[in-house]
Amino acid sequence: MIEFQQVSKRYDGDHLALKQVNFSLDRGELAFLTGHSGAGKSTLLKLIMLMERPSAGQVVVGGQVLNTLPRRQIPYIRRHIGVVFQNHQLLFDRTVFDNVAMPLEVMGVPARDIGRRVRAALDKVGLLSKEKMNPVQLSGGEQQRVGIARAVVNKPPLLLADEPTGNLDPELSADIMQLFEQFSQVGVTVLIASHDIALINDLGRRTLALDHGRLVAGGQPLAQGGGHGR
């Protein structure tokens, strides 16, 4: 689903954010991405979402080589990638329902299907009763779950999460992680950037560790499992 081949990313000047990163994630695999601040986690996610282009090497997502993809094709790739942010990026000028409906509207899904699919996604994260509320009225954990509902509403084959539990207490974090596990069980590839080591260790999944732009662990799939796609 995701493949990095000798990927380097150099920002202006000499700062190397990623150095020759190699790894691949299978369909339905759930993996963590760890590293201290500035290790290159965000850069790696940005490369997958086409917010940045690699300076060297190849990024392949869903069989599509992203390096040479024309700019106007970017939206169509992004429609296959669900993203969950630490600060959830919800819009407070509209209801929970309208927030979750955005990816479907962008894709031009007929109005009669939007209602059904948004409610299915909200049901999945346990917020069906709050569809008419404004996200401001929700707790932090609920807001994060709305963000997850929005990320999965169009059933993307790939789900990225950037510090999804950063602002949450451990109990809520565990709930959120459980949701991600459920998605991976139905074949969604999930990559979660996090530095919540305790949480990561609890789950015992494959962990890609970055250190100063180098992939220092997790480049190969775990031998003892975690790869549900195989």
Added chain:
Amino acid sequence: MADDSVRSRGANHTRRATRDAAESYLSHHRKVARDSAQRLWRTPLASLMTWMVMGVALALPVGLLLLLGSLQGLSAGWESSARITAYLEQTLTVAQARQLQLEVGARGDTAEVDLIDRDRALAEFRVSSGLNDALDYLDDNPLPHTLLVTPVELNRHASGVERLAAELEALAGVARVQVDLGWLQRLNGMTELLGRATWVLAVLLGAAVVLVIGNTIRLAIESRRDEILVAKLVGGTDAFVRRPFLYTGLWFGLGGGVVAWLLLQLSLWWLNGPVERLAGLYRSDFTLNGLPFDGALALLVGAMMLGWLGAWLAVKRHLDAIEPGVPAGS
């Protein structure tokens, strides 16, 4: 990547999918159009200000164009009464003058030729001048025979009349030809100058309208920055992200066009009374022409296009600059 269609039902599925896509595209357009109009209503004062600015900027050149049209109608009316006066040689007899009248009357480019022989001319002069007694002292009649030539309708414009006058002057027996077109040419020259000035003004004010809308849309883009970022993140195309702002530009244009039309109607109503009184003093039936239905329609459509263009420029310039970046982590 996700494809759940069964191969045997593929064709049917594709056709339905195409229809669904077209339907949802249209309904999305309707939704965006409605939504952007509602946004303008939600800030009525700010929207009204923009509409007024546009309305004034559009009403000015359109008003001048209307005035110009009225003036051209006026000068055309006067041109149609253009006549050429040909004074004949003193030596010509009445019979020769009649012969010349027939000759000129047979030309293709004259509609009517009147002969005023010298006796009748003197009699008329006697009556109109009041120099009755003085004229009695004259031995001879000093006035020549005169032909009053009216050109055919097709030739009743400055250059046609001038050409005819030159040809008449070249005829044997014609001493002098007089055409009083000078003031008409001056009027034509002035309307032409006014016309060009109006177009210059129209272009400048049109550019101003585009810039005003562009700036207003720029502010709208700034205030909806988060929404744009999220739309781009979840795979919104550039067209999708631009659409609400282009519709906003269209609605600004429509509102501006309506205000311009109202201003024009109001000014016309305000001016028409005095204009008619003034024209009456000159025994003219000159009136200011209002905007006809198709003209009003053209004004609205033109205003909407200017609004759209302004929005497009702003969108092109500022929207592409808003690109999502992961805000947290790293």
